[in-house]
Amino acid sequence: MGADLPDIDLHRSIAARLAEHGQHYTANRRAVVDALARAGAPITLPDLLAVDESLAQSSAYRSLSVLIDVGVVRRLVHVGDHALFELAEHLTEHHHHLICESCGTVVDVTLPDRVEAAMDRTFDEVATALGFAPLHHAVDIYGTCATCTP
């Protein structure tokens, strides 16, 4: 989404978070992050490898796994047979997804703060009523994208 951190801060922030977990920000992990940042939308692993041809498949999967573990990357499922990967929200901003049921395209959307706040209040109420302690939420809006609409 629009409000990304400048690259320098992005990488510094990621390095710090990895360090907190006793992990290093290696060249491979940085290459994966760069590819995700360059994509600017959730992408599949094949797409990731296409963005940076020097990446090896097994290492890309492993770097993503480490980055997910420390909270730098988020993995999305729900569409197609490949998972989608994107930078975590603390590196971009809280957002949700528009999913085209025809072509599988996924794009980020942000909702007005007013609406987010109202949703959080409601979710907290209904979850608590069922003995759940809610931590966060995901909203997926399914429909048809511009290019798939005739």
Next chain:
Amino acid sequence: MGADLPDIDLHRSIAARLAEHGQHYTANRRAVVDALARAGAPITLPDLLAVDESLAQSSAYRSLSVLIDVGVVRRLVHVGDHALFELAEHLTEHHHHLICESCGTVVDVTLPDRVEAAMDRTFDEVATALGFAPLHHAVDIYGTCATCTP
């Protein structure tokens, strides 16, 4: 969820929908529907086979696939390595999911109509602004369930 159709109507409704698509409501498909109805929450395929031991894995998967194609069953991903299956909303009611990040339990929740309406309005606005024609939405509330909270 609470407001299920009585069994007779449930099966009649499903038979009709299958017929619309030139499909039959066979014993196997009915057994799968019964198992899902009995579960009352999204369940995995292994769980389904456990509920009805007479079901064969390959046939259960195929029956689910047919039932999904005609809109009687919905498939959820997002949690664990097995997909979750539940009866479609027109057989139960529009609802969303509470997902325990600790044990993977998934339970249904309904939101107040007022909130659903407000969300739909907002989703329509933001989607349209991005050239998307929104059709429906899914909300997942992640947190910790009662038994996982110490």
Next chain:
DNA sequence: GTTGGCATGAGAGTGATTCTCACTCTAGCA
């Protein structure tokens, strides 16, 4: 009662993801 076509299920196949292991790099110390 025969026949044609869909349904079933055991087992084989598929493919995204994960694991293995021999090799490489690097951080930290001498």
Next chain:
DNA sequence: TGCTAGAGTGAGAATCACTCTCATGCCAAC
């Protein structure tokens, strides 16, 4: 600056949820 222990890498093997195949079963319509 050299050494070394431990972490990182990647080609290929393995895993496993799910799908496909095909021989057989079932049923409806004549």
